[in-house]
Amino acid sequence: MPWSRIRAGCLASSTFLAAAAVFAVAPSEAQNILPTQGVVTSGAASIHQWGADLSVTQSSPRAIVNWGSFSIGQGNGVTFAQPSASLAILNRVTGTATSTIAGQLQANGQVYLVNPNGIAITKTGAVRVGGGFVASTLGIADRDFNSGNLNFVGAGASAGVANAGSIQAAPGGFVGLLGGTVANTGVVSVPLGKVAMGSGEQATLNLTGDNFLQVAVPTNTKTADGRALIDVSGKVRAAGGSVVFKAATVAQAIRSAVNVPGELSVASARSRGGSIILSGGAGGDVSVSGRFKASGQTKGGTVAIDGHNVALSRAKVVASSAKGMGGSVTMTGTNAVSLASARVDASGATGGGAIRIGGDFHGAGDLASAQTTTVDSASTLNASATASGDGGTVAVWSTGATSVHGLISAQGGPLSGDGGQIETSGENLDFAGLSVNASSSHGKSGTWLLDPADLTIDPAAAASINATLGTGTNVTESTSAAGAGGAGDINVDAAISRNTAAILTLSAFHSIVFNAPMTIAGPGQLMLQTNNNAGGTSSGGALTFTIGQGSVQFAVPVFEGPEPVLHINGQVYNLLYSMADTVRPGISRWRSR
Numbered sequence: 001m002p003w004s005r006i007r008a009g010c011l012a013s014s015t016f017l018a019a020a021a022v023f024a025v026a027p028s029e030a031q032n033i034l035p036t037q038g039v040v041t042s043g044a045a046s047i048h049q050w051g052a053d054l055s056v057t058q059s060s061p062r063a064i065v066n067w068g069s070f071s072i073g074q075g076n077g078v079t080f081a082q083p084s085a086s087l088a089i090l091n092r093v094t095g096t097a098t099s100t101i102a103g104q105l106q107a108n109g110q111v112y113l114v115n116p117n118g119i120a121i122t123k124t125g126a127v128r129v130g131g132g133f134v135a136s137t138l139g140i141a142d143r144d145f146n147s148g149n150l151n152f153v154g155a156g157a158s159a160g161v162a163n164a165g166s167i168q169a170a171p172g173g174f175v176g177l178l179g180g181t182v183a184n185t186g187v188v189s190v191p192l193g194k195v196a197m198g199s200g201e202q203a204t205l206n207l208t209g210d211n212f213l214q215v216a217v218p219t220n221t222k223t224a225d226g227r228a229l230i231d232v233s234g235k236v237r238a239a240g241g242s243v244v245f246k247a248a249t250v251a252q253a254i255r256s257a258v259n260v261p262g263e264l265s266v267a268s269a270r271s272r273g274g275s276i277i278l279s280g281g282a283g284g285d286v287s288v289s290g291r292f293k294a295s296g297q298t299k300g301g302t303v304a305i306d307g308h309n310v311a312l313s314r315a316k317v318v319a320s321s322a323k324g325m326g327g328s329v330t331m332t333g334t335n336a337v338s339l340a341s342a343r344v345d346a347s348g349a350t351g352g353g354a355i356r357i358g359g360d361f362h363g364a365g366d367l368a369s370a371q372t373t374t375v376d377s378a379s380t381l382n383a384s385a386t387a388s389g390d391g392g393t394v395a396v397w398s399t400g401a402t403s404v405h406g407l408i409s410a411q412g413g414p415l416s417g418d419g420g421q422i423e424t425s426g427e428n429l430d431f432a433g434l435s436v437n438a439s440s441s442h443g444k445s446g447t448w449l450l451d452p453a454d455l456t457i458d459p460a461a462a463a464s465i466n467a468t469l470g471t472g473t474n475v476t477e478s479t480s481a482a483g484a485g486g487a488g489d490i491n492v493d494a495a496i497s498r499n500t501a502a503i504l505t506l507s508a509f510h511s512i513v514f515n516a517p518m519t520i521a522g523p524g525q526l527m528l529q530t531n532n533n534a535g536g537t538s539s540g541g542a543l544t545f546t547i548g549q550g551s552v553q554f555a556v557p558v559f560e561g562p563e564p565v566l567h568i569n570g571q572v573y574n575l576l577y578s579m580a581d582t583v584r585p586g587i588s589r590w591r592s593r
Contacts, residue, residue, distance in 0.1 A: 033073025033103075037095070039066045042142055045089065057081040058109070062088050062146050068095040070113060072103035074124045082109035085131035085170065090114065090145045099135075101125040101165070107133075114139060114152075118159035119179070121186065125165035132174035132193075135161050138203055152178055154201040157220040163234070169193055176213070178203045180221030184262070185234045193241045199229035199257070200248030215248040218281070228259035228287070240268035240296075242275045249281035251334070254308055257284025265293040266301055273301025273319060273327055280307025282334065288312045294319040300327025300346060300353050306368065308335050312342040319346045319353060326353025326383060326392055330367060333358070337370045337398075339406075341378040352383035352392025352410055352420050359397030361423050362451070373398035373426065377405035377433055383420060385413035391420025391438055391446050402426025402452075405433045412440030419446025419473060427453045432460035439472040445502055447474040455479050455490045462494035462516075469498035469524075476505040478532065492516050500524060507532045518552045526552070528568045 034054045038047050043063030048055045052075060056065065070093050072078050080089060087109035093099060098118035102125050105111070110131035113119060119135045127133050137159040138152035158180035167175050167188045174194040177184070182197045196205060200215035223229060229247040236243050243264050247257035257280030266274025273296030280286040286307035292315070294301030300319040310333040319327030326348030331337050337358045346353030358373030360366075375381070375396055383392030391410035396402060402425060410420025419438040424431055429452035438446025448468055455477055457465065468475055479488040488509025498504070499521035506512050507529040520526055566572070 032076055033071050033100075034076055035067050035070040035072070035078060035091070037068030040064070041066050042146060043089075053077045053079065055079045055081060056089065058087055058089050059083075061086070062090075064090045064092065064142055064145065066092050066094050069093060069097045069099075070115060071097070071100045072105060072125070074102040074122075076103040078103070078105050080105075080107035080109065080111055082107060082130075085109050085173070088112065088131070088145075090140070090142075092139075093117065098159070101127065104128070105133075107131070110134075112136070112140075112145070116155065116159060119161045121163045121165040121167065123164045123186070125163075127165070127167045129168070129173065130170045132169055132176070132207075133167060134174075134176040134178065134205070135163075136176070136203070137161055137179040138201065150205040150207070152203045152205075154180065154217075154219065156201055157222075158201060160221070163188065174205075174207060174212075176205055180219040180229075181223055181227075182230045183227075184232045184236065187235045187237070189237045190241060191237075191239045193238055195236050195238050195241070195243045197230050197232070197245045198247070200246075202248070212242060213244045213246055215246045215281075218248045218250055218253070218283075223256070226256060228256040229284070230258045232258075232260045232264070233262040233290075235263045235265070237265045238274055239266060240271055240274050241266055242277070244277045246277070246279045247281050247284045249284035249308070251282040251308065254283045254285065256287070257281060257307060258286045260287070260292075261289045263291045263293070265291075267293040267295045267318075268297065268301075270297055272296040272299035272324070273321070275302040276304070278305045278307075280310075283308050285309040286311070286333075288315045288317075290315060292317040294327055296321050296324070296327070298324040300325065300348055302327055303329045305331045307333055309333050310337045310370075311340070312338070313340045314342065316343045317345070318343075321348040321350075321353075323349050325351045325389070326385075328354040328356075330354075330356040331358070332356070332368045333370045334368055335370065336372045336374070338374040338376075339379045340376045342375075343379070344381045346383045346392060347386050348389060348392070349387040349413075350385065351389030351413075351417070352385045354392055355381050355383050355394045357381070357394075357396045358402070359395065359399075361393070361395045361397075361421075362425070363397055363399065370398045371400045373402045373404070375404040375406055379406040381406070381408045382410075384409045384411040385417045385420075388413040388415040388417055390417045390443070391440070393421045395423045396425070397423065398426040400426060401428040401430075403430040405431070407435045408437075410438045410446055412443045412446070414441055416442045418443035421447055421449070423449040423451065425449070425451035429455070431464055432458075434464045436464070436468045437471045437473055445472050445474050447476055447503075449476045449478065451478045451480055453479060454488060457490070457492050457494055457496065457516075459494040462496055465496060465504075466498060469496075469500060469502045469504060472500045472502050474503040474505070476507065478505075478507040479509040480532070487511075489513060492518060495519070498522060498524065503527065505529070514552065520552075526566050528566075 043060035093115035138154040160181035161179040196213035201217035273294040300321040326346040359369035419440040497519040505527040
């Protein structure tokens with residue numbers, strides 16, 4: 001079988017450059033689909049073909065080959081022989097044909113394939129590399145590649161990159177798919193490594209730092225049938241590593257940026273879980289209906305999702321730890337965040353993790369705050385300790401309307417540990433039917449904070465509050481500022497009753513009005529505060545604690561134990577249950593009966 005060979009020469013300056021030779025396939029070999037017209041333009045490499053296989057032998061740290069076309073037919077193979085995983089070769093297509101990989105591509109090191117016409121790995125295609133693999137329809141300059149600056153630039157409406165086959169890099173390696181659009185219906189696997197999928201007209205890969213992928217300049221590429229710029233219905237596995245999907249978008253042109261009905265896994269069976277980052281940009285919607293696994297043995301991993309609108313539907317996100325601390329999950333959108341039949345698990349054996357939906361506690365921190373946040377009744381958020389640690393933290397937040405139902409748990413461990421902290425806040429807050437538990441069996445109880453602009457406790461809200469107090473979880477109901485048509489009042493319009501040691505705090509920006517009875521039948525505390533703003537000067541109007549049509553009752557003690565406590569605006573009041581308690585003024589106690 002005839003074969004051709006090109007070898008780079010060595011100039012007197014010791015810089016490796018290629019001879020101006022061209023590799024071509026003979027007519028008798030036309031049935032074999034392999035790369036054609038290869039010219040080594042930088043570095044040292046040689047090209048050989050034997051029948052259905054083609055090999056490229058690289059002998060310099062970096063090399064560049066320009067090809068007329070670069071496709072691999074089913075049954076054909078291309079092998080890059082590189083002495084180590086650190087060697088890198090750029091394969092640039094200068095012709096007009098797309099690259100279709102239906103056969104086998106193998107390499108010891110790093111292989112970059114750049115084709116502005118489009119790149120597709122079919123169901124029969126397989127890529128196996130020792131270092132890394134990048135498929136990009138964005139171009140890269142020779143000087144950038146040779147200096148290790150992986151800056152890719154498109155022409156404005158770059159073609160797409162699609163993988164329906166299998167891409168695998170050795171442990172610690174990397175895979176990058178860059179283009180106007182990116183689709184993965186196949187499998188990408190890089191243990192302890194990095195996977196990047198980026199949509200935009202500028203993209204930068206950083207192989208050594210934390211910011212593995214950065215994208216800029218939104219593409220003008222149109223997607224068919226409303227598909228997302230990055231669509232992943234296949235599987236991406238990077239155990240203990242990182243997965244990053246980013247689309248460049250602008251707020252003025254909202255479009256579907258990232259859609260993941262598939263499976264992303266950075267779970268580790270030996271160490272801490274990895275990280276998953278999805279970003280739709282300022283004007284990109286992110287939809288997740290698949291499974292994210294970022295669990296780890298020693299510590300749970302990290303999942304971070306942001307965009308214009310972020311929606312989880314029947315999705316499962318796990319950042320738990322079987323033996324250590326739970327991980328962190330954040331989902332923020334500049335417009336809206338919604339969870340429907342979603343499960344988020346950041347639990348950990350030695351301590352619960354952190355879950356942030358729509359924003360951080362009190363809207364503080366660096367996280368963007370959503371304008372609306374919705375968690376439906378079929379969703380669960382779990383940041384509990386599962387063995388001997390403290391419960392974690394859960395915040396469901398928005399600057400406008402927050403509708404939160406379902407189940408939220410941040411319990412302390414069953415062996416030891418305190419309960420965690422849970423906040424559900426928004427200018428308008430709907431929590432009817434929500435179940436909350438931040439209790440502890442062997443430690444201090446945790447707290448559930450409700451923080452709307454104005455709070456009316458109707459029968460549905462009272463049911464959730466009573467059930468939460470019944471678990472032993474402290475409840476703080478706070479109106480922090482007037483707004484949304486309210487004055488910052490707390491109106492108790494439905495009965496509240498509990499007989500646990502939990503602390504119930506009503507803290508109003510303005511006033512508290514009881515229009516329904518409140519019964520304290522256990523050793524807990526009731527804390528009432530009006531005009532809770534700093535300095536007590538900005539709420540305006542009457543600042544009152546009013547017993548309207550309601551009442552506040554402390555049940556007569558029937559056993560020895562801690563006595564209940566009543567606080568009103570910071571003043572502790574002693575409770576007298578009979579004339580006998582007046583014998584020793586200022587003292588009341590639980591008594592046997």
